[in-house]
Amino acid sequence: MIAEKPSLLTRYESLRREEFERLTSLLDTLGKIDDLPDDQMDQARDALFHADHPFLIVLVGAFNTGKSTIINALIGQPVLDVGATPTTTKIAIVRHGPAVQRSQAGDVETLFYPVGLLEQVSLVDTPGLESVFKAHDERTRRFLHRADIVLLVMMATQAMSASNVEYLQSLRSYGKRVIVVINQIDTLELEERETLKTFVADRSKVSLGFVPEIWMLSARQAMEAQQSQPRNEELWQASGFAHVEQFIKEALGDTARVRQKLETPLQIARNVTTVASALVRDQQNALADYRRSSQNVKNQIEAGLREQQATVRQTIAELDETFAEATRRGREAIRDVFELSRAGALALGGVTELMGLARLIRRFGAKTPAYSAFQTRKVNEPLDQIPAIIDRLGPRLEGRDVKDVDDLIGYTRREIEQLPAGLQQKVIGKLVAPTTYDRTILRSARDGLMAKLDEARSIEFKRIDQAVRNTLLVLGAYEVILLIGAVIAALAASGSQNGSWALLLVAFVVLGLGGLLLLPVRGALMERAYAQRLIAIKTELEQALERAAQQQVAFGAQMRNDAVAPFMRLVETQISQIDQLKVELEGHQQALVALEKELGELRE
Secondary structure (H helix, E strand, O other), X not given: XXXXXXXXXXXXXXHHHHHHHHHHHHHHHHOOOOOOOHHHHHHHHHHXXXXXXXXXXXXXXXXXXXXXXXXXXXXXXXXXXXXOOOOOXXXXXXXXXXXXXXXXXXXXXXXXXXXXXXXXXXXXXXXXXXXXXXXXXXXXXXXXXXXXXXXXXXXXXXXXXXXXXXXXXXXXXXXXXXXXXXXXXXXXXHHHHHHHHHHHHHHHHHHHOOOOEEEEOOHHHHHHHHHOOOOOHHHHHHOOXXXXXXXXXXXXXXXXXXXXXXXXXXHHHHHHHHHHHHHHHHHHHHHHHHHHHHHHHHHXXXXXXXXXXXXXXXXXXXXXXXXXXXXXXXXXXXXXXXXXXXXXXXXXXXXXXXXXXXXXXXXXXXXXXXXXXXXXXXXXXXXXXXXXXXXXXXXXXXXXXXXXXXXXXXXXXXXXXXXXXXXXOOOOOOOOOOOOOOOXXXXXXXXXXXXXXXXXXXXXXXXXXXXXXXXXXXXXXXXXXXXXXXXXHHHHHHOOOOOHHHXXXXXXXXHHHHXXXXXXXXXXXXHHHHHHHHHHHHXXXXXXXXXXXXXXXXXXXXXXXXXXXXXXXXXXXXXXXXXHHHHHHHHHHHHHHHHHHHHHOOOO
């Protein structure tokens, strides 16, 4: 069995709902575009309105011409109020719904009614064009561009009055199909009806240069026909409403008209999307300047950080040079202590150490050899400069931080002043420099740094001093033992003819001299050990300073970023939003093209 081909009405309704969903999404996107002209949003809402309704027939005319009654007659129920005085004070849209319901949006009231005719067409009642309420007149005029078909309703007794001719001329400028409706023909004889219709046609041709379609109706007779169960078809025919009903069916059965109905919102949407896309491109171009400004801010921050890092490296380099100088002087001092020319004095010093005389002498102000050598070489002089080097780092970092923050705030403030007013209002937060500066980071690290420095200045010297004294003690003991042996060997050699004692004496002398000759070797070993320990201390101190300095630099970086955060946050957010809007608009354009293609394939 061959499946039945969907009817034109079914395909039309499917495309219309698809249009409605796409335009709803488009309207959401347009609402996120800054500075989009209000008229473009209005057009987009109109497109959505078109897509949300089937064929839209708008009834206009002076009050009390029977517009509301005509709508009631078509539906078969008194859904709209009628009376001798103006009863319609707002736009009233009568459309299909599963149950009777009313809703209000501004000056537009929507009435939902479960009638089959309304599945095919929505009817719009408007305030009287000649109403004393001038605002009503303006609302009606603004609403006309939404119409698919406009019915200009006239009373039979006032057909083609000067005002009606003026209305017809005005309506023609909207580019809509206008049908002239003569109501209350039941008050005229048949011959009078034909005469009136001819008069309206002739007057239109003379005044407007064309003859519009003319419907001769009796809303009262149509309403009476609808009240009968079943409907009084003879009276319905006589009222002229059978022709209206047939027109609606034919209009919705005409592929060209259906396509035109669907093309209207697509055309509006295409135009609005084109304008919106151009605006977004302009905003992207404008944001390119702000992006450059944002990058300038980042570059300034990075340049400041690089200079901060350079300051830290320079400080570390100064410490390196200072420690290197202290190490050089220390090694020279140790070398001075163990000079071969001082061997005799050292040996004598060793003996006095061994006998305890050296300690007694030091109580009266005498200095140890190491102390004298270190003092002569001014070993601690470079190390005494280190606190000042370390203490200079904090103010240098702080000074650069404060200057950079002030410069960045001044720059970004000028950039914000160049932003459009709409963007300026989106700046969240103020560009202000911090009122306090955290100096505790380096200050907290200072105690540990000074402890390391004391280790280099005092502890290492004490270690060297003790090592020298220990060496002298050993040397003194060694030389004393050899001296005693040499004396014994000399006495024995003088009273003996045996040459072995003489040889032994020579051996003692040689060993004694050899011990003295080994003093420079001992000094070299102590030099190396001293240098290695000083390098280790220097490394620990510099690493500790590096850690503290990096924390201080990080604090400065955060301070800079916080100061300009309102501007940077705005630019990044706007760039992200604009890029996203561009993607969304491109998606909408592609979807609209796809819908146009489907519409082009619409056939009977």
